[in-house]
Amino acid sequence: MSNKWIIAFYVLPALLLIGIFIFIPLALSGYYGFMDWDGIGAMTFIGLENYTAALQDVKFWDSAWHSFLLAIFSTLSLLIYLAIALILASKIKGSDLLRKIYLIPMLLSSVAIAQLWIKIYNPTSGMLNQILLKIGVENPPAWLAETSIVLYAIFIPILWQYAGFYILIYYAALKNIPDSIIEAARIDGASPVQIALRIKLPLIMGIVKVTIVLAVVGSLKYFDLIYVMTGGGPNSASEVMASYMYKLAFDTNNFGYGSAIGFLLLIITLVVTYIVRKLTATKEEIQY
Amino acid sequence: MKRLGSFLLYLSLALVAIFQIFPIVWLFLFSLKDNREIFSGDPFALPSQFRWENYTKVWEGGIGIYFWNSVWITALAILFTVLFASMATFAITRMKWKLSKLVLGLCMVGMMIPIHSSIIPLFKMFLNVNLIDSPWSIVITYTAYNLPITIMILLGFYYTLPREIEEAAIIDGCSVPQMFFRIILPMTIPVMSTTVIINMIYNWNEFVFVNTFISSDHYKTLTVGIQNFIGQYMTDWGAIGATLVISVLPILLAFIFFSNKVVEGLSSSAVKG
Numbered sequence: 017m018s019n020k021w022i023i024a025f026y027v028l029p030a031l032l033l034i035g036i037f038i039f040i041p042l043a044l045s046g047y048y049g050f051m052d053w054d055g056i057g058a059m060t061f062i063g064l065e066n067y068t069a070a071l072q073d074v075k076f077w078d079s080a081w082h083s084f085l086l087a088i089f090s091t092l093s094l095l096i097y098l099a100i101a102l103i104l105a106s107k108i109k110g111s112d113l114l115r116k117i118y119l120i121p122m123l124l125s126s127v128a129i130a131q132l133w134i135k136i137y138n139p140t141s142g143m144l145n146q147i148l149l150k151i152g153v154e155n156p157p158a159w160l161a162e163t164s165i166v167l168y169a170i171f172i173p174i175l176w177q178y179a180g181f182y183i184l185i186y187y188a189a190l191k192n193i194p195d196s197i198i199e200a201a202r203i204d205g206a207s208p209v210q211i212a213l214r215i216k217l218p219l220i221m222g223i224v225k226v227t228i229v230l231a232v233v234g235s236l237k238y239f240d241l242i243y244v245m246t247g248g249g250p251n252s253a254s255e256v257m258a259s260y261m262y263k264l265a266f267d268t269n270n271f272g273y274g275s276a277i278g279f280l281l282l283i284i285t286l287v288v289t290y291i292v293r294k295l296t297a298t299k300e301e302i303q304y
Numbered sequence: 305m306k307r308l309g310s311f312l313l314y315l316s317l318a319l320v321a322i323f324q325i326f327p328i329v330w331l332f333l334f335s336l337k338d339n340r341e342i343f344s345g346d347p348f349a350l351p352s353q354f355r356w357e358n359y360t361k362v363w364e365g366g367i368g369i370y371f372w373n374s375v376w377i378t379a380l381a382i383l384f385t386v387l388f389a390s391m392a393t394f395a396i397t398r399m400k401w402k403l404s405k406l407v408l409g410l411c412m413v414g415m416m417i418p419i420h421s422s423i424i425p426l427f428k429m430f431l432n433v434n435l436i437d438s439p440w441s442i443v444i445t446y447t448a449y450n451l452p453i454t455i456m457i458l459l460g461f462y463y464t465l466p467r468e469i470e471e472a473a474i475i476d477g478c479s480v481p482q483m484f485f486r487i488i489l490p491m492t493i494p495v496m497s498t499t500v501i502i503n504m505i506y507n508w509n510e511f512v513f514v515n516t517f518i519s520s521d522h523y524k525t526l527t528v529g530i531q532n533f534i535g536q537y538m539t540d541w542g543a544i545g546a547t548l549v550i551s552v553l554p555i556l557l558a559f560i561f562f563s564n565k566v567v568e569g570l571s572s573s574a575v576k577g
Contacts, residue, residue, distance in 0.1 A: 022480050023399050030392035030451050031407060037448035038414045041422035041429070048424060055428075100320055103313050116563050117321045120328065123555045123566070125509030127527040128548050131534060132331050135541065143330050143347040179324060181570060188571050230574060237418040240511045244531065258420040265424050266516060275424045282421035289416060 042282060049276030054269045066276035076277060078252060079260040080284070082167060086256065087235035087288075089171050090178075094227055097179060101186030102212045115187055119180030126177070126240035133173040134160065134245055160246055163253035170242055170254055177241075178234075182227055189220040225296035232292050236285050257281045335359070335545030342541045358546040362533070367547055369522060370529030375554075377439055377525055378507040381446035385503055386496055388447070389454035394484055396455075397462040398470070408459075414452035423516055430517060441517045442525070446507050453506075454499045457572050461495035501562050502569035508555055526551045 049066050051059035070076050100118075104111045121129065136143045139158040148156040159169040193216060201211050217224075239258035242248065248255035248263065261281060265274030334342050335358055336351040363371075396404045426445065427436070435441040465488070473483045489496075511527040518524055521532070530547050537543040559566055 020401075023395050023401050026391040026395035026399075026484070027407060029388040030455065031410075033388065033444070033448040034410055034414055034451055037426065037429075037445060038417065038422060038452075039410065041425035042417060044425035044428075045421050048428075100317070103317060106313075108313070108317065114317055114321055116559075116567070118324050119563075119567070119570075120556070120559070121324055122570070123505060123509075123559050124328075124552045125511065125527050127509075127511050127531060128552050131530065131544065131548055132327055135334075135544070136327060136330070141343045141541070143327070146347045176324065176327070179320070181574070184567060185571055185574050226574065233416060237420070239420060244511075258418065261420050262423075262512075271424055278418075278421040278424060281418050285416070285418050285421075 042279075045275045045282065046279040047275075048272060049279045051272040051275070053272040053275075055265070055271040056269075059272070062272070066273045067280070069273065070276050070280055075252060075255070076257075076260060076280075079248075079255040079257050082254065083236050083238070083256045083258075085167060086171065086174070086238060087232045090174065090231040090235045091228055093175050093178075094182060094224070094231055096175075097182040098186055098217075098224065100179075101183045101190060102216065104183065105187055105190035105216075106208060106212070111187075115180070115184060117180075118183050121177045121179070122181045124177075127244050129173055129177055130241045130244035137169060161250055163251055166246060166250065166254045170245060173241060173245075174238070178231075182231075185223060185227060186220065189223040190216055193219050228296055229289060229292050233285060233289055236281070236288060257284070331545055331548055334541055335549045336542070337545075338542050339540065355542060358542040359550065362537075362543050362547045363550065365536075365543075366521070366533060367526070367529065367550055370524055370526045370533075371550065373439065373523060373529075374508055374525040374527075377442055377446070378504060381443050381450070381507050382500055382503045384443070384447040385450045385454050386499055389451050389458055389499065390489060390492065390496065391484070392451070393455050393458040393462050394488060397459065397465075398467075408455075411452035411455050414449075415456065419449065419512065423512065426513075427516055436517055437519050437523065439518070439523050442514055445513050445517070446510065450503050450506055453573050454503060457499050457502065457569060458492070458495055460572065461492055465491060497562075498565045498569040498572075501558060501565045502573060504558060505555055505566070 048059070050061055050063060052062045052065075053059040104114060108114070124132075135141075137145075137159040139145055139156075139161070144159070145156040157165055160166055197215065197219075198211060201215050206214070237258060238256055239262065242254055242256055243259050243262065246254045248259045257277070258281065261274050261277040264270045264277060330347055333348065333351065336354045336356070338355060341349070341352060392407065395401075396407060430436045430438075430441045435444075469487060469491075470483060473487050478487070509527060510525075514525050514528045515531075518528065521529075524532075530551050533547055534544050537547075
């Protein structure tokens with residue numbers, strides 16, 4: 017089977033869709049970045065103006081900083097997920113059911129999650145402050161309205177949303193470790209904690225590295241949840257790169273500048289992915 | 305001592321489970337209450353009477369239209385994605401040609417790129433061909449953006465299919481399309497069902513494309529529809545709760561019935577990325 021026409025018939029629909037709707041727009045985004053364009057009228061070529069403006073734009077760098085903070089939080093939270101997975105994989109009864117319960121938030125749309133957490137964080141009638149008042153906390157904060165708290169407040173639903181996903185991945189990797197290795201360690205007198213940290217953890221390091229890339233790249237792309245929960249506010253305190261780009265284009269009709277920011281977002285994502293992959297590069301595949 | 309240790313382990317796992325599930329329980333509870341009850345201060349009290357009228361009120365108030373838009377757009381995009389991805393995976397794994405590595409590479413990169421880098425040019429493309437504010441722009445975009453992940457999930461399964469079956473089919477005089485549609489596709493039903501459910505979750509929950517390309521109310525899907533809707537019912541928490549429950553219910557039901565498929569799909573989607 018190597019007839020060109022037959023191959024084309026099978027592969028072209030997918031290839032054309034991916035090429036036209038994913039890759040051509042990426043290139044066009046870089047190109048539109050050279051334009052002064054309001055989205056409706058004609059484009060005027062203005063050279064590197066948008067890109068140099070972006071590099072000097074405090075709001076852009078603030079949003080990049082917030083995205084970076086979220087990436088750090090997400091990476092650190094992997095430790096919690098890993099700990100839970102290690103417990104879950106140590107012959108716990110009902111681990112299958114627990115894993116599925118943990119996964120439920122991951123299935124909800126970010127919009128529904130955002131709306132739900134807006135309600136949870138509601139200063140007077142939300143679940144959180146009602147509980148805090150009950151246990152005697154006076155004047156609990158208006159979580160999403162305070163610039164110093166809002167980014168942390170947004171991170172909690174993100175932690176909540178992705179917990180089940182990462183636990184699931186770690187759990188699957190841990191279950192792949194042959195029992196014989198664990199048994200041998202136990203016979204040699206290793207404690208459960210030693211087995212977890214010295215044997216299981218190194219054996220699933222490959223997957224841990226994959227999840228670090230996923231968490232970092234995922235954080236750079238966060239949009240839906242933040243856009244719905246706070247719209248980047250208050251006072252841009254929760255603005256991230258994607259929400260800043262989106263606002264520029266679709267709220268203020270600054271499509272040329274928005275394209276430039278969108279293209280920078282792509283470059284930053286690619287560079288960061290490359291760096292994280294390099295930093296976590298595995299020298300050899302583990303063979304059992 | 306050992307008992308205490310394992311008690312603490314179970315306790316920590318149970319606390320995580322409570323943290324994961326309680327916000328959703330709370331949502332369900334307040335979707336059946338009225339404001340007076342919600343604001344009275346006990347977040348986990350059962351509703352004094354189950355106010356199902358919250359649900360009928362929002363369904364008839366417009367959520368119904370968004371719901372059906374979500375259903376048909378999701379279904380149609382799944383159909384196209386899984387068909388085209390299966391065809392491409394078949395070509396990649398079964399035919400000898402130079403560019404199959406390239407197609408795989410495009411898929412890998414395609415899974416990673418931020419959609420915000422392509423959304424302005426996409427908007428302009430659809431504007432040029434008059435597809436802005438048409439549900440087709442959404443169906444096409446969903447199909448294209450889910451192809452890479454779907455191909456990656458299918459790939460592993462296709463590699464394990466025995467070639468002898470195909471050779472026998474060819475010897476028996478089967479044409480390539482006959483072989484693909486009558487023999488290969490039916491054999492891949494287990495992995496296809498995994499991709500269907502993963503696509504369903506992605507499409508059902510997608511927000512930014514619909515929010516950008518669709519402006520008419522009668523084409524909006526649930527994720528964007530509930531945004532406007534909640535604005536309308538700003539102070540009626542029961543109605544907002546009912547709206548949110550309706551929007552997440554189909555996925556939760558699918559999860560209850562096909563949880564193993566979801567688990568399988570999510571883990572393979574991550575590891576391949």
